[in-house]
Amino acid sequence: MAFLTTENASSSSSIPPSSTLGCKYEYDVFLSFRGPDTRNNFTDHLYYRLKQVGLSTFRDDERLEQGTKIDSGLLRAIDESKIAVVVLSKQYASSSWCLMELAKIVECMDKKKLTVLPVFHYVDPSDVKNQRGSFAEAFANHEDRFKDKIDDVKTWRAALTEVANLSGWHLKDNSESEVIKEIIQRINSELDREVPLVSEHLVGMDSRVKELLDLCLAERLDCVRLVGICGMGGIGKTTLAREIYNRIFRNFEASSFIADVREESKSRRLVSLQKNILSKILMGAEKNISDVEEGKKILRKSLCNKKVLIVLDDVNDDEQLKALARKDWFGPGSIIIVTSRDSHLLNSYWDGVFYIYTAKELNNDDALELFSLKAFRKPHPQENYVDLSINFVSYAKGLPLALTVLGSSLFGKTLDEWRSARDKLEAKPNRAIMDVLEMSVVGLEDTQRDLFLDIAFLFKDINNYCIRDTLESLGHYTYDIGVLQDKSLITIASDGALGMHDLLKEMGRDIVYRESPEEPSKRSRLWSYEDVLHVLTSNAETKVVKSIMLNMPIEAKEHLSAEAFSKMKNLRFLKIGYVHPPQDLIGGPIQLPQGLSYLSNELRIIDWHGYPLKSMSTSFQLNKLVELRMRYSDIKQLWKGIMMLNELKLIDLSGSQNLIEIPDLSGAPNLKQLILQCCTRLYNIHASLGYLKRLIRLDLNGCKRLKSLPITICRLMSLKTLNLSGCSKLDELPENLGKIEGLEELDLSGIAITSLPSSVVHLKNLKVLSLSGCVGPSSNKLTRFPLMQRRRSLDPMGMLERSLIGLSSLTELDLSYCNVQTIPNVLGCLSSLRDLNLSGNNFVSLPESIIQLSNLRSLDMGGCTHLQMLPKLPLNIEFIDATECIRLYNIHASLGDLKRLIRLNLNGCKRLKSLPIAIFRSKSLDFLDLSGCSKIDELPKNF
Structure with a gap:
C-alpha cells in the first residue's frame, strides 16, 4: 500500500465538521511544492490528473522567489481551499516561500479545519519530522539569514513537524501513478462527505436517488454498465441524472455530462457532441473530427482503457447512442447513464449489463412541498393560499415540471391573480408545460400519433379496463400500444389496464384543439358539450371529424340534425350519453325529428345511450362496425x-x-357478445342465434318475459358465458345444453326450471354454476336475509348429484336459497372448487367429504337455520360465513388448525357455547364476529 501512517500521526486531516460546510471555498485543492524539485515531474502529473477529474486546483506556476514577502493572493488561495496537498521534497525546506506557505496551511488546519495531505517525495518521513539531513541544513541557513525574525523560523520548524506527523504517502517504495491515483481517491472521499444528502429543492427524491445509487454502485467492476432513467416528459429524469452524476463522478478517471442530446443533435450535429465528450474527458484537448464514423473511432481509441462516467441526457434515437456510447469503447467499471422517454430504445440497444429505472410522480405531500418552494420560497403554503395551492397541486398530478412551472409563475402574486390563473388553467392549458410534453409525440408514426390522440380523447369517458377493446375496435394495432408504453406516453398495468397521466391527456386534447381553434367542425375529435351540439345541430362541413363524444345533461332537450350526420363521411366513433343517467331512461330528451337516414360507412363504434328511434335502418352500410351499444334505447325491433x-x-x-324480439343475426357471423340485460319485454330470439359460431357471451339477465331459448343455442361451440339469471318465465332448458362443451359460466339464478338437462354432465369446462333462488326458502322469516317466493319444488342437489362427478373444472358453485335439504357426500369430488355458497338452505349438516375440497377458499352458509354442526373443514379455507345459523351448537376442534383463515362470521349463532381455543391464537385471522352468540360467556384472557 502506498498510503503511509507515520509515527504519532495526527488526526488533523480528518473531515471538517458540518459547521464548516458553510465556508466559501474557491478551490478544492491547494498544491504546495518546491518548483525546481517536482514541477516538471510528480507535481505536474498530479496537477493535470486533478484537473482531469474535475477538481478545482490552485498551483502557483509563475512565482519567483524575489524577496521574502509572500504574495497576498497566495495566502488567500490557501484560505479558500478545502484540501492542501504538500509535496515534501528533499529541498522543500530550503525555500522560505514554501515554509511560509506551510505555516499558513497549518494555521488554516487549526482555524478552518483545512484537510492536509503530505506526500514524502523520496525523503524519509522521520528526517522531515526531526529536521535531519537536508532539512537540518536548510534550517541552519534560515536561522543565519533571518536572525532578526527567529520566531518565524521557529514557527516554520513547528509547522513542518506537525505536517510530517500526518498520514501521507511515501514515494520511495511505490509507483508514482499509483500514489496519484490513491491521492485522488482520498480527496474524492473527503469531498464526497461534504455533499449534502439532497440538493436544494430536490424534493421527494431521497428514495429515488438511493435506488439509482444502488444500481450505479452495484459490485460489477469488471464490466461496462448502462443505467437508463425512463419516464414521461417533466417527470424529473434529468434532475435525477444530474444528482447521481454529482455524487459519483469523482470515483472515475474521467466524466462527462452531455445535456439535451435530442436538441443538441439537431442544431449542432452528432460530431459536435462527440467533440464535447472528448473535450471534457481529455481536459479540454481538441480533436479534429471530420464525420461521425471518424468520431466513433477516436472515442473508442481514447476511452477504451479509461474508467469513465458519461451521462447522455434526453436521448430519443438509437443513432445518437451509436455515435456517443458503445459498450466496447470504455474501460472496466465505466458507467453510462442515459435518460430517455423511450424504454424500448435502451432495451434494444445495449446487450450487456444494464438497468432501467422508471421515474415516478411525486406523492401529494412532496408535490405540495415542491410547489410551495417555488411559489412561496418555503416548504409549505402561506396562510390563505392553502386551498388554491391544493388546486394547482391536484392539477399537476405529481409531475415536477408542472409543479415547478406553475409555482414559479405564481410567486409574489395576489390572491386574485391566483384565482384568475386557476380559472385560466381550467379553460386553457399552460403552454410551457404542454410544449415539453408534446416533444414525446414528435417522431411518432401516423398510426401511433392517431392512437395516442384517440386514447387521450377516450380516457375521460371510457373505463380503462375496456379501453383496449375499444381501441382495437377502432382499428388500432396492439404493436402501437406497446410503442406508446415504451415512449412513456401510456402505462400498462399487470392486468392489462391502460393508464395515461392527466396532463398527457390534456396535451393530446390540446393538439386536437389547435387543429382549428375557432371552428370545431374542422377538428378530428369533439368532446366539449358546446362544440358537439354546435356540430350536431348545424349544417357545418364536418368531413374531417373522426370521433364524437357527447355527454348530455339529463335535463337537456336537444333536437339533433339528421343532415349533420349525413356530412360526417369519416366518422369512426360515435358516443352519445348522459351525465349520471337514470336507470329507467328510455329514449331520453334527445330527439331526431327528421329520423336518421345516414350514418358514416367508416363507423367502428356506435355507443348511443337512449337512442330515440324504434329501429335501425337497413339502408345503413355499416360494413366496418365493430361495436353497437344502445343501452336504454327506445328500440322495439333492432x-x-x-x-x-x-x-x-x-x-x-x-x-x-x-x-x-331479436331479429335475424345471420348477417353478423363474427358476433362475439350479445348483451340484453333487463330487456323486460323481450320474448323472442331468432333461431339464427345458433349459427353465431364465434359467440362467447350471451347475457339475458332480467329478461323476465322470455319463455324459451331457440333449440339452435346448442350449436354455440364457442360460448363461454350464458347468463339466464332472472328469466323467471323460462321453465325449461334445451335437453342438449351439454353439447356446449366450451361453456365456463352458467347462471340459472331465479329461473323457473324443475330439472336440469341430463347432458349437463358433459360440461367438463364449466367453472361457475349458479342456481341461486331457484326455489325460495321455507316460510321462516329471516331478519337478515331476503325472502324468495316459493315456486315448484326443485331438489338441486338431487338433480346435480349425478352430474357432479363430471364437473371437475367447477370453481364456483352457488346454491343459495334453493331449499336444499341434504347435501350428498359426492360433493367432495369437486376438486377444483374454490367458492361454495349454500346460504339460505335447510340442511342439518355438511358431508364429511367436504374435507376433500383442498382448493376451497370461501364457504357461505349464512341463514342456514337448520345447520347444527360443522365438520372438519379443508385446511386452505380463508372465509367462513355462518351468520344467523341459529341452531349451530358444535364446531369441530380442527377449526383452530386453519392457518389461512382470515374471516370468520358467527353473528347470531345463539346456541353456540364455545369455540376451539386455538382460533383465538390464530395469526391469520383478521375478522371474527361473535355478536349475538349469547351462550358464549367467556373468552380467553389474552384474546
Missing part, C-alpha cells in the same frame, strides 16, 4: 330483415325495455 355487419363483434341493448 332492424327488419338482415343487415350485413361482417365486422360486428358486440351488441349491447341492455335496459331497452321496448325491445320485443
